[in-house]
Amino acid sequence: DLMMYRRSVLEENQKLVKRLDEDARNFEHDRDMFAEQVEKFNHRLKENQDLAEKYGVENKKFQDRFNYLDKQGKEFLEQYYTPCLRQRQAVQRERELLRKQRQMQK
16 A cells, blocks of 8 residues: 555656656747747837837836846746756666666676
């Protein structure tokens, strides 16, 4: 009974980790796509002086907010997600190495 419980907890944890990895990848992708759109809009403003005059103040506020959020997102990934990912990858490499060593001993 205890073994079944441990197995179900392990399976649930693996599902959560996979979902976390997917969410982080999606977050990075969405952030990158949004940054690309911001860059395109800024390029259009540089090309069109009328648009720049019309939306310059709002764009400056938006750009400041976007830069802040982009920085926060990168910091979050670097501080929390990336170290966990690296740790999981290191554990996985160790498991693979042990498995290979056991196979070679047989």
